Amino acid sequence: MIFKKILTSSLLGASFIGLMAQSFIPAYSTRANQVTQTNVNTLLQEFEALGIKKTGTVANENALQWIKAKYLNFGYSAGQIVEDAFSYNNGMSTVNSKNLVITKTGTTYPNTFVIICGHFDTINGPGVDDNGSGTAAILEVARILKDVPTEYSIKFIHFSGEEQGLKGSAHYVNSVVNATNPKMNIKLVFNLDQVGGKIGNNNNTIYCDQDMGGLSSNNAASQAITLQLANCTTLYSPLLTAYDPAANSDYIPFEQNGEIITGFYEYTRGYLEHSANDTLANVDKVYVKNVAMASVGAAQHFAVAQSTLATSESSLADDQFQIYPIPTQNVLNIDFVEVGNAQFIFDLIDASGRLVMTSQNQKQIDVTALDTGIYIGRLKIKDKIFQKKIIIKK
Template sequence: MKSLHSTILCILLCTFYSHSQNIQDIINQVDNNNLSLIINEFSGEQTTIVDGNTVTILNRQQANNELAGDYLIERLQALDNIVVSEQLFNTNGRNIIATQIGKTNPNDIYIVCAHYDTVADFCADDNASGTAAVLEVARILSTQCLDNTIVYALWDEEEIGLRGSQFYANQAASNGDNILGVLNMDMIGYDGDPVGQPGDNEFDIDYRNIANSVAMKNDILSVLNTYTFDLTVIEVNPGTTASDHASFWFANGGANPFSAVLVGESWETDDETPFYHSAQDRFATLDMPYLTEMVKLVTGYMVTKGSLVAVDNTVAQTITMLTSNQNSASYQWYNCDTDMAISGETNQSFIPTANGNYAVEVTSGTCVERSSCLLFDTLGLESFSTEEVKVYPIPTRNFLTIELASETSTHLNLFDVSGKLVLDKTVNESTELNIKELPRGVYFLKVNTNEKSGTYKIVKE
C-alpha cells in the first residue's frame, strides 16, 4: 500500500484533474524516497527482507550474489503485468529478466537495463544506482498498458567481462528478436557539484554509429528537450565499450548488431565518483536529486517508446463518492487495506460506506489497469464554505494567506506535485505562509478540522 502522503496527494490530483495520464504524469511518478530505499537496501547500508528473512546484502560479487538476485526477483514479482524469469548462463551467472508484453506490438522490444554485480562491498554507485533505476521504471510502467514490449533486465557478471549481457544479446540475435533499442544505465548517481546546490548536472550519453544507435540517442535528447529535467547532456561518440550496451553493438561478433546507448554520470568531463571500484562507494556519496533526474529521463524515454495505451486509471472524488475517469469500460473496486475486490462494486462510481483506502481496476479491451490507492476519509466531514476558509492570492509568489472565520484548531498540509509533503502546520487563527523558497509550480493545500475539510489548488509563480 502506498504511503499516506502519496494517497492524499492522489486524492488531490484526481479531484482537480480528469485527463488521461500522459508522459509528464508518468515522469512525475519517479520517487526519490523509493530510489533511496532501494539503493540503501541493495548496497547493504540497511537490512531488508528476502524470502521472509531479515538480511543484509553487503556484497554482490559474482560468486557471492545469490541473495542480491533473489532480492531482485521478489521485488519484480510483486509488480503487476510483468513476467519474471532467471537466465542462467554459467555456473554462477544469473540474469534477472522481467518482461511486460506490449498490447499491440508484442514483438517490438525495448530494453532498459543495468548490471547488479560488483567488485567490492557496498558499491552504491556501481551499480546499485542503475539497478534501483530499473526497478523504479518497472514499478511505474507496470501499472500502464503499453503498445510495445518492455524488458527490464538486470545483468550479472558485467564486472568480469560483460558475460551476462553478452549471453543475452547473442541469444537474442540468434533468435531474431526484434530489439529496437537498449538503454543501459551504469553509475548514474555521482555529481561533483555540492548536493542541493545549483550545478551543471552533466551526464554522458555514449553511442556509436551502429545499427540505429544514433537515432536512439536523438530520441533520448528529444525527450530531454520536450519535458522538464535538471540535466545537461554530454554526447560521447565513439562511446565506451566498457559496459553492457556494447554487448548489443557486437552481438554475435558484430554480425547482428542492435541499437544501444549508455547513460551515466560524466566520465567525459572527469566528474565520475572518486570511489570507483572500492568499498568507499557508499550511499552518502551520491547526489540523489541528480540521480532522480536521471531516472526521470530514462522513464520518459521508455514510456515514449513503449507507447501508452489511452486508458485513464485516475479517479475523481467528492465528499461522498469515487468515480473512475475512464468511460465505457468494466470496473472493479478494491479495498487496498485488504487487497480484496469489493463484492458487487462494479460500477464506474463507488460510494464507500466506511473511511479507508480504495482503488479501481479498469478493463478496456485487452488493457487492465488499476488506479493508485486513494485515502477516503471524508465520511462525516462537511466541506468548508467559501466564507469559512479563504486562500489567496492565487497565483502567488512569496506568501499565501489562509483566512479562517473561526478560531479552531486547523491542520494545514501542503503537497507538491511529486507527492512530497512540503509543509505541515497547525494553527488556531488566520495565518500567512511563507512559500518564497519553494520552486515554481502547482501545489495542493489540504485544510481540515475535526469537523470539516477542504482542498485548494495553489499556483506558485
Template sequence: MKKTLLLLAVTAISLFNAQANATYLSRVNLVQQTNIENYNAALVGFGVRSTGSTASTNALNYIVQKYKDFGYTDSQITYDNFTYSSNTVQNIIITKTGTVYPDQYVIICGHYDSHPNNSVGANDNGSGVAAIMEVARILKNVPTEYSIKFIHFTGEEQNLLGSKNYVSNVVKTTSMKIKLVLNLDQIGGRSDRTNNTIVCEADNYNNTTQGIQSTNDAASLTATNSLKDYVGYYSTLTGVLNYAYGSDYMPFENNGEIITGLYERPTNSSGTVVTNPYYHNNTDTIAHLSYPYIFQVTKAALGAMQHFAVASTSTLAVSDIEKTKDFELYPNPAKEILNLHLDDSIKDFSFEISDSNGRVISITKNQKQINTSQLKPGVYFGTLSSEKGKTSKKFIIK
C-alpha cells in the same frame, strides 16, 4: 565500467518522436526519490555483490521480490543462466508485453553485480538498478505498443559476461527483434560536486576498435539525440552527447542492435567534467553519490522509455486503471480484440462487459481474448470474477 569521457560534437534529426507529452510527464511525476533510496540502500546492505557471491544471490532475490510486489507475475519473470567460477549465476529478465508489437522489444538494462574489489557498488551500479526498478514500477499498468524487457545483468564487472551470454544464447538463438537498448550504468553522480548534466551515449565506432558493427551507428545517434531531448523534457538535467563503450550495451551493439545509454557527468563549480574516484573500490558508498541526481536521471529514463516503447497517451492508463496484481486489459484503447492478462493462479473465471450505464453487454467463460468488434466507440467496464472475487477495470473502444 568506463573511466573517461569524450565529448561527441555531432547532431542528427530525431526519428523517435522527440516531443514532450503531458501524459508522459504526469507519469514521470510519479517517480519517488524515497523509493530509489530504499532500493539502493537494500542492495548496498547485502555487501559486495561480486558475481556468484552470496551477496549477489541475495540481491537477485530482492530484485525479483520487488518486481512481484510491483505486480509482475511469475510468468513475466525469467532467468538467463550461465556459469562463472564453477557457480551458476543468473541474469534477471522481466517482460511486459506490448499491445501492438508484442514481438518487438525495447530493452532497459543495467548490471546488479558490483566490483569484486571490496565494493558495495552504491553507484556502480546500484544507482542504475534502482532507477530501472522505479521505471518498471510506474510502467506496470501503462499500455505500451512495444514490449519492454527490464533486464538486470550480472557479470558486467568480469568483461560483460552476463550481457554477452544473453545476446549469444537468447537474442541470437531466438532471432529477437529489438527496437532499442537503453543502458543505465553508474548514474549516481558525486555528492561533493555539481550534478546538473547527464551523458547520453551514442554508438559511434567507425573510427574506434571496440565495436564490431558500424551500420547501426546512425540509428543509434538518432535515438541518442532523442534521448538528449527527453532528458530536457522530463528532468531538470541537461543531456550531453558522448560515445558509448565499456558496458552492457556492447554485446548488443556487436550484434547490430540500436543502443543508447545514460552515464553520470559530475562537474566542478566552473562546469568542467571531473572524474569519479570512488567507484570500483570500498569508497563507492551511499555517502559519495547524490540521490537527488538519481531521482532526476530516473525521471529522464522514464520519459524516454514511454517514447521509445510508445506508451499510451490516455490518462486512463495512469489514474483510471486499478492497480491490481490479478489482471490487466490490453490494448487500451482497444478496437476489435481485448486481451486479458491474468495472474498465474487464476484458472477458472468469467469476464463481463458492461457499458457506462451498467447494462451488461456480454459474459464469457475462461476466454482471454474477447471479440469487441461489435462494440461502439466509448467507455466500458470489464469485470473479472474468479475464486479470488470480483475486480473491475475501465477500458476504451476506439
C-alpha cells in the same frame, strides 16, 4: 562500467537538442513525476545493505532475488520473470550467476522489444553508484509503467557478470537473443550504468551514450535514438544532456550483434566505482531520482506508451501521497498534500477486486479486522484517484 571510460566529448551541442523535439506528452510527464525520492532512497539503501555483490557470490544471488521480489511486489507475475543462468571459467574455476529478465508485452508489436538494462553485480564495494543507481532507476521505470499499455514490448534486464567483462550480457545475446527462432527482434537497447554521481558535485547533466565504434552499420541509428534520449531527458527531467561514446558496459555485446544502443552515464565522474567507498553516503540521491525521471520519459517514448492517463493514474505526484507502514499489522497512516478543504475517500480493495473497507476524511485507518494479504489502497480526492499497494501482515 567495467573499467574507466577515457573518451568523452560533446559530439553535438546540447543546445541543439530542444529544437529537434518529439513533442511533450503530458501523460508521460505525469508518470515521470511519479518517481519518488523516497523510493529511490529506499532502493539504494537496500542495495547497499546487500553488500559486495560480486558475480558468483551469495550476495550476488541475494541481490538478484531482491530485485525479483521488487517486480513481484510491483504486480508483475512470476510468468513474466526469467532467471537467466550463465556460467564462465575465470581461469581457476567455474563461476555461476544469473541475469534477471522481466518481459512486459506490447499491444501492437509484441515481438519487438525495447530493452532497458543495467547490471547489479559489484566489485570491491556495495556499488551504490556502480550500479545501484541504474538498478534503482530501472526499478522505478518498471513500477510506474507496470499497468501502462505500450505498443512495443519491454524487457527490463538486470545483468550480472558485468564487472568481469560483460559476461551476463554477452551470454544473453549469444544464448537468448540469437538462439531465439526467429532471432529476437530488438528495437533498441537502453542501458543505465553508473548514474549516481558523487554528493557535493553539481550533478545537473547526464551523458547520453552514443554508439561510435564497433560495427559501423548501427551507428547512425544509435545517433538518432540517442538524440531522442536526450530530448526525453530535457522534456521529462530537470537534467541537461551531453554526449559520449558508448563503451565498456552491457550494451556492447548488443552493439557487436548489430543492435541499436544508447544509454546513460554520469556526466561528472564520481570516481568511487569499484571501491569500498561506493556507498549510499557518497552518492547523489537526487541525481538518481532525476535520472529515473528521464528514464521513465524515455522508456515511454521508446516503447510508445499510451498517451492518455488511465483512471487509476493521477496528476497528484506519487511523493505527495504516502501510506505507511507497509507492511502493517493494525493501522495504516495516510499522508498527502492537502487540496484546500477537499473531502477525501480512502478505499481498500482486496486481491479479487472486492471493496473491503471505505472511509471518509480519516488519516488513520484501523485494519485489524482484515486478513493477511495484498490490498490496493485507493485515495479519491476531488477528481483524482490514486492507488498504492498495501500489505497487511499479521
